Amino acid sequence: MFSLALKEIRFFKLKYSLIAFILFLMASLVFIVSGLAQGLSNDNIAALEDMSVARFYLQEDAENRLDQSGYIIDELEEEIPREAGWQPLLTQMYRLDAASSETLLDVTLIPIDPEAFLYPGVIEGQNLTDSDALEIVADQTMKADGVEIGDTLYEADQDLTFTVVGFTENQTYRHSPIIYVAESAFYNLDLTPHQVANAIVIEEVNQELQADINQVLNDGDWVEKDAIIQAVPGHSSEQMSLMMMIAFLIVIAVFVLAAFFYILTIQKLNQFGVLKAIGAKNIFLVGATLLQVFCLTMISLILATGFTIFVSNILPEGMPFEFDLSLIASYSIIILIVSLLGSLLSSTRIVKVDPQQAMGRTE
Amino acid sequence: MITAPLALENVTKAFKDGEQYINILEDISFTAEKGKFTAVIGPSGSGKSTFLSIAGALLTPDQGEVFVNSQSIASYKDKKLANVRLTSIGYIFQAANLVPYLKVNEQLKLVAQMKGDWDREAKQRLGQLLESVGLKARVNYYPHQLSGGEKQRVAIARAFMNNPDIILADEPTANLDQARSDEIVALMAKEVKEKDKAAVMVTHDESLLKYCDTVYRMEQGKLIKGR
Ligand SMILES: Nc1ncnc2c1ncn2[C@@H]1O[C@H](COP(=O)(O)OP(=O)(O)O)[C@@H](O)[C@H]1O
Numbered sequence: 001m002f003s004l005a006l007k008e009i010r011f012f013k014l015k016y017s018l019i020a021f022i023l024f025l026m027a028s029l030v031f032i033v034s035g036l037a038q039g040l041s042n043d044n045i046a047a048l049e050d051m052s053v054a055r056f057y058l059q060e061d062a063e064n065r066l067d068q069s070g071y072i073i074d075e076l077e078e079e080i081p082r083e084a085g086w087q088p089l090l091t092q093m094y095r096l097d098a099a100s101s102e103t104l105l106d107v108t109l110i111p112i113d114p115e116a117f118l119y120p121g122v123i124e125g126q127n128l129t130d131s132d133a134l135e136i137v138a139d140q141t142m143k144a145d146g147v148e149i150g151d152t153l154y155e156a157d158q159d160l161t162f163t164v165v166g167f168t169e170n171q172t173y174r175h176s177p178i179i180y181v182a183e184s185a186f187y188n189l190d191l192t193p194h195q196v197a198n199a200i201v202i203e204e205v206n207q208e209l210q211a212d213i214n215q216v217l218n219d220g221d222w223v224e225k226d227a228i229i230q231a232v233p234g235h236s237s238e239q240m241s242l243m244m245m246i247a248f249l250i251v252i253a254v255f256v257l258a259a260f261f262y263i264l265t266i267q268k269l270n271q272f273g274v275l276k277a278i279g280a281k282n283i284f285l286v287g288a289t290l291l292q293v294f295c296l297t298m299i300s301l302i303l304a305t306g307f308t309i310f311v312s313n314i315l316p317e318g319m320p321f322e323f324d325l326s327l328i329a330s331y332s333i334i335i336l337i338v339s340l341l342g343s344l345l346s347s348t349r350i351v352k353v354d355p356q357q358a359m360g361r362t363e
Numbered sequence: 364m365i366t367a368p369l370a371l372e373n374v375t376k377a378f379k380d381g382e383q384y385i386n387i388l389e390d391i392s393f394t395a396e397k398g399k400f401t402a403v404i405g406p407s408g409s410g411k412s413t414f415l416s417i418a419g420a421l422l423t424p425d426q427g428e429v430f431v432n433s434q435s436i437a438s439y440k441d442k443k444l445a446n447v448r449l450t451s452i453g454y455i456f457q458a459a460n461l462v463p464y465l466k467v468n469e470q471l472k473l474v475a476q477m478k479g480d481w482d483r484e485a486k487q488r489l490g491q492l493l494e495s496v497g498l499k500a501r502v503n504y505y506p507h508q509l510s511g512g513e514k515q516r517v518a519i520a521r522a523f524m525n526n527p528d529i530i531l532a533d534e535p536t537a538n539l540d541q542a543r544s545d546e547i548v549a550l551m552a553k554e555v556k557e558k559d560k561a562a563v564m565v566t567h568d569e570s571l572l573k574y575c576d577t578v579y580r581m582e583q584g585k586l587i588k589g590r
């Protein structure tokens with residue numbers, strides 16, 4: 001069965017290469033678009049996904065958007081100590097001037113307690129400390145803009161100079177890198193007379209604490225992380241349109257492949273008749289056909305994976321493209337199933353072939 | 364008890380022709396004995412291929428019985444029929460009907476593999492068969508590289524590959540010139556004698572009948588002995 005399938009491919013090299021090539025193009029497109037979707041998604045919400053937060057407390061009319069919610073938390077700080085398990089989450093958009101970059105760099109600044117659960121830790125350089133110095137740890141994507149440890153970044157409006165002491169990973173939000181600064185240093189700037197936050201976050205669900213915080217702030221709801229992620233501007237629409245593209249690609253693949261395999265099968269019906277006449281069983285013929293499709297698809301998928309790796313390497317640095325092997329594996333399985341189903345459709349024709357036609361009856 | 368490898372008893376087969384059914388085969392009884400090469404002649408459309416199809420488990424009769432190695436195959440379903448064809452019957456068709464993408468030796472190997480019987484003994488048999496049909500030098504050729512006569516020789520070797528008791532040939536020389544036809548049928552006759560097979564050949568070339576032991580004529584749905 002196996003050798004029959006392979007020998008046919010070996011003999012009709014051109015025909016099968018063309019089919020494999022089309023499969024390859026289709027798979028590559030699916031992989032690249034999904035890599036792009038993954039990259040864009042990462043750019044937009046990676047930090048949220050990584051955050052070890054179970055619930056966010058936001059204002060009711062904020063529609064789950066962090067930037068639409070805001071609290072003065074002086075009272076909360078007095079009433080409920082942070083040791084109970086909560087942290088404030090404050091995000092600020094800044095445009096920073098770096099010596100290494102000609103354009104201003106958009107960043108999201110998050111003041112943070114380096115000892116608390118919100119702090120992600122560095123992968124390079126030093127961690128933040130509770131000092132008053134304007135030291136930051138920045139997402140490593142800033143390296144693409146030439147930023148290095150020890151560099152200073154300048155904010156013109158308030159005349160602030162930040163020093164980069166370390167790099168984090170996966171800390172991007174709304175298509176910009178996050179820079180973390182110690183809360184002590186941030187409030188030392190006296191930018192606001194109050195303690196402020198966009199949201200209150202807790203690491204683990206805790207009904208009692210949640211009720212207490214709600215009691216104090218008295219304007220908001222506890223929402224899950226997923227709701228916050230879905231509400232990040234652009235995220236849903238970006239992902240939806242890319243997923244639509246992938247879905248359409250796969251639907252197109254179903255039809256193109258089914259049509260291809262159908263034509264291939266029709267061309268070979270006579271031959272199937274002969275093979276049946278000399279004793280081949282349906283299962284043998286259908287099995288050989290499926291095996292053939294399996295081999296072609298596997299080869300195409302492997303080549304497409306290689307091509308996607310190649311593409312991810314030649315794409316410009318700042319391009320949001322994520323090569324994710326597990327994602328590619330899952331799309332590969334879908335494509336494999338789709339092409340097997342496509343060939344299974346035409347297999348009904350194989351089963352129906354009358355072996356007697358090998359006799360070449362005279363009409 | 365039927366001892367002949369192939370026997371048909373009171374077989375009738377009708378096909379629809381327009382509105383009405385026409386009996387192509389009417390109450391035909393026939394046996395093929397081991398070591399005997401039988402010819403069936405008759406005008407085109409007289410039902411020779413239909414007869415051979417029924418004898419070869421490719422078509423089921425409307426009435427009557429078909430015995431292959433004393434087993435009645437009348438009630439067999441597709442899968443069992445395929446098995447009968449694979450193990451008990453070797454076919455040679457009008458067109459050689461070789462698999463285009465297999466080399467000569469692979470054509471024979473395929474039927475042995477389908478039977479699940481590809482071993483040293485089968486390998487030897489393959490070599491001997493190709494030797495005796497004179498294609499030793501062509502083992503690695505594809506069908507499109509062979510002449511019509513050579514293709515038919517491969518088909519003959521393939522028919523014998525699984526060592527079936529019955530060999531059926533439907534106008535095996537229709538696409539060949541006279542010299543080639545004689546060669547091919549002489550080869551078949553030789554193999555049938557040597558290997559002690561029950562063989563039936565349909566032909567309308569009467570000059571080939573000299574190679575056969577018995578001749579039947581198909582006429583108006585009947586099989587009549589003699590020319
Ligand atoms: N499957 C079929 N359906 C309808 N008619 C058929 C079928 N097979 C054969 N026939 C008819 O039966 C007759 C005998 O056919 P066939 O056995 O092929 O004749 P021969 O081989 O002697 O030339 C022809 O008239 C043919 O048209």
Ligand SMILES: [Mg+2]
Binds near residue numbers: 362
């Ligand atoms: Mg005929």
